[in-house]
Amino acid sequence: MTTPSAHPALRRASIQDTELANRLAVAPMTRVSATKDGVPTEAMAEYYESFARGGFALVITEGTYTDDRHSQGYANQPGLVTDAHVEGWRKVTEGVHRAGGRIVAQLMHAGALSQGNHHLSETAGPSAVRPRGEMMPDYGGSGPWPVPRELTRAEIAQVVAGFVAAARNAHRAGFDGIEVHAANGYLLDQFLTGYTNQRTDDYGGGVHNRVRLAAEVLAAISEAVPREFWRGIRLSQTKVNDFEYRWPGGAYDAEVIFSAVTAAGAGYLHIASEGRNWIDTARLDNGETITALARKISGLPVIANGGMHDVEQAARVLDEGHADLLSLGRAALADPRLPHRMAAGEPPTRFDPGMVQPMATLANTRRWREQNARESTGPLGGHG
Numbered sequence: 001m002t003t004p005s006a007h008p009a010l011r012r013a014s015i016q017d018t019e020l021a022n023r024l025a026v027a028p029m030t031r032v033s034a035t036k037d038g039v040p041t042e043a044m045a046e047y048y049e050s051f052a053r054g055g056f057a058l059v060i061t062e063g064t065y066t067d068d069r070h071s072q073g074y075a076n077q078p079g080l081v082t083d084a085h086v087e088g089w090r091k092v093t094e095g096v097h098r099a100g101g102r103i104v105a106q107l108m109h110a111g112a113l114s115q116g117n118h119h120l121s122e123t124a125g126p127s128a129v130r131p132r133g134e135m136m137p138d139y140g141g142s143g144p145w146p147v148p149r150e151l152t153r154a155e156i157a158q159v160v161a162g163f164v165a166a167a168r169n170a171h172r173a174g175f176d177g178i179e180v181h182a183a184n185g186y187l188l189d190q191f192l193t194g195y196t197n198q199r200t201d202d203y204g205g206g207v208h209n210r211v212r213l214a215a216e217v218l219a220a221i222s223e224a225v226p227r228e229f230w231r232g233i234r235l236s237q238t239k240v241n242d243f244e245y246r247w248p249g250g251a252y253d254a255e256v257i258f259s260a261v262t263a264a265g266a267g268y269l270h271i272a273s274e275g276r277n278w279i280d281t282a283r284l285d286n287g288e289t290i291t292a293l294a295r296k297i298s299g300l301p302v303i304a305n306g307g308m309h310d311v312e313q314a315a316r317v318l319d320e321g322h323a324d325l326l327s328l329g330r331a332a333l334a335d336p337r338l339p340h341r342m343a344a345g346e347p348p349t350r351f352d353p354g355m356v357q358p359m360a361t362l363a364n365t366r367r368w369r370e371q372n373a374r375e376s377t378g379p380l381g382g383h384g
Helices: 042-053 083-098 153-172 187-192 212-224 251-263 290-298 311-319 330-334 338-343 362-372
Strands: 013-015 018-020 024-026 058-060 102-108 177-184 230-239 268-272 302-305 325-328
Touching (some): 042 083, 083 102, 083 153, 102 153, 102 230, 153 177, 153 212, 177 187, 187 212, 187 230, 212 230, 230 251, 251 268, 251 290, 268 290, 325 330, 330 338
Parallel strands (some): 024 058, 024 325, 102 177, 177 230, 230 268, 268 302, 302 325
Antiparallel strands (some): 013 018
16 A cells, blocks of 8 residues: 555656656646636635645646636636736745745636626537536526527627736736646636537537637737746536537547647647546546546656545555656645645545535635534635
8 A cells, every 4th residue: 555655756857848746736626716807816815825825836827817808717716817817826826835836827718608607698619509508506606597598609709818818917917837728628728628619610520620720729828928837738528518528539640639739849748637537537538547648648757647645546646657647626625735734644634515606706614614513724714
């Protein structure tokens, strides 16, 4: 059995020539705790800093909206659009850096999976197809998703421009890099998915066309920011509203997707496992794991996500070469000092769903901690 003190997750790693103290990252988790206008709060700054103080080498923010049109997904979601957003995030990045960590802004366009956009009442996506499932009550939604309006080509160009502007704002705010959110059913993943993308132009059809928008976003960002500014991308097969989906072409689709985003300038790949353990979603039709194939095709650092609180599985993922880093959501929420506890040989703290009920806000988890009289290391909340 792997002992916590010797765990491979505690070894050093690197992303784009920057050394990291260990291989543990905080996964992006929706907090719905910014102001109505999307400005990060002092509570959010304390929240993110707590993970760096707890020993996580890398913190990836919650999905942050990229424009003032269709990108916002939730009420009280933070943005990277205005000067006020930049100033709010600067307090966050300064705190994480002060505590010795690195921090990446995840840039997210919700597309058809929008249930709280204070800019517009309509949603938009690759095609006018109602998303599967229902809105998420954890983030303030209920009932079926609306049918989105199909984006025009001019609006697709605006989507790309929004990502670029948000990346520049992230650089201004002091982030170490950005992560393009092309996973979990949101806009770029909607373009990747055949049943949500029924376009007949060069953004629809085969996988080479369906990955085009994600690659264009990465390429445009790569041209707009300094070389040393990290440019990651998050990809997944499963979605927040469809846990069963897999890329229909299996390993072939994965190779096309990984090759396209690598050529577009990605500096790392983050492979998510929405609603499932890594081992349940990792195996492809050719027998390889999706994360190992990502490493082989891209030659880049790969972050694996899903069930990495299991120390045995986490060790296997690293020791067998399936990934280079691990991202943790609920385990990090349960214990932001998890890396320090691992180094000391202490067992992880178990996640309690009550931490994120009735909504995934920082305030609700603070309330949970107070009611349960547990030691508090910062205002936590949400799920990932």
